[in-house]
Amino acid sequence: RKEVEQDPGPFNVPEGATVAFNCTYSNSASQSFFWYRQDCRKEPKLLMSVYSSGNEDGRFTAQLNRASQYISLLIRDSKLSDSATYLCVSSRGGGSYIPTFGRGTSLIVHP
Amino acid sequence: DTAVSQTPKYLVTQMGNDKSIKCEQNLGHDTMYWYKQDSKKFLKIMFSYNNKELIINETVPNRFSPKSPDKAHLNLHINSLELGDSAVYFCASTPQAAGETQYFGPGTRLLVL
Numbered sequence: 001r002k003e004v005e006q007d008p009g010p011f012n013v014p015e016g017a018t019v020a021f022n023c024t025y026s027n028s029a030s031q032s033f034f035w036y037r038q039d040c041r042k043e044p045k046l047l048m049s050v051y052s053s054g055n056e057d058g059r060f061t062a063q064l065n066r067a068s069q070y071i072s073l074l075i076r077d078s079k080l081s082d083s084a085t086y087l088c089v090s091s092r093g094g095g096s097y098i099p100t101f102g103r104g105t106s107l108i109v110h111p
Numbered sequence: 112d113t114a115v116s117q118t119p120k121y122l123v124t125q126m127g128n129d130k131s132i133k134c135e136q137n138l139g140h141d142t143m144y145w146y147k148q149d150s151k152k153f154l155k156i157m158f159s160y161n162n163k164e165l166i167i168n169e170t171v172p173n174r175f176s177p178k179s180p181d182k183a184h185l186n187l188h189i190n191s192l193e194l195g196d197s198a199v200y201f202c203a204s205t206p207q208a209a210g211e212t213q214y215f216g217p218g219t220r221l222l223v224l
Contacts, residue, residue, distance in 0.1 A: 042218075043215035044213070087154065098156065098167055099213065101155070101156075103150055107145045
């Protein structure tokens with residue numbers, strides 16, 4: 001079983017739609033969680049950190065459920081420019097930070 | 112004013128050759144990483160250095176040898192290249208080795224023929 005699992009998609013949605021991605025992690029010792037965005041043939045860039053209390057940044061909301069070991073990302077009012085791959089990341093602590101990336105969920109927003 | 116830079120951007124080479132990829136960050140970060148992203152898009156950590164010291168080595172073949180001459184540079188040397196080494200290699204850095212935002216370089220696309 002992979003340490004971080006995501007549905008690869010693609011999720012194909014119209015502009016203005018709300019779309020949600022889930023990600024599960026297997027290591028209960030994971031301490032930090034993030035969502036990254038990766039555009040085609042580009043490097044990953046941080047979208048947002050994920051906190052236990054949940055956090056929101058404009059149209060994006062991230063949630064963490066430690067009991068069920070999953071992380072979610074909600075995108076409201078999708079824009080064409082949201083088309084990208086969204087990577088879920090969990091990291092183990094214990095003295096050295098070892099980030100584990102999911103394989104990403106592809107989002108295509110169409111007119 | 113590039114934060115994390117890598118050279119070269121593209122590398123096409125024959126099987127069996129030895130090649131190096133260089134990475135530099137001007138963010139003043141203590142920790143640097145090498146990742147491999149294969150054709151299935153999995154981004155997998157290979158190595159991490161904190162202040163020039165190796166802190167993570169994720170079961171990478173010993174044909175891969177990282178070198179950190181100072182904390183702003185982390186180079187990757189690959190001996191006896193194999194077809195399966197074809198991938199995009201990303202360098203990244205974080206302020207400290209403790210669960211913080213990773214800043215990635217633009218990637219080096221390696222194709223082994």
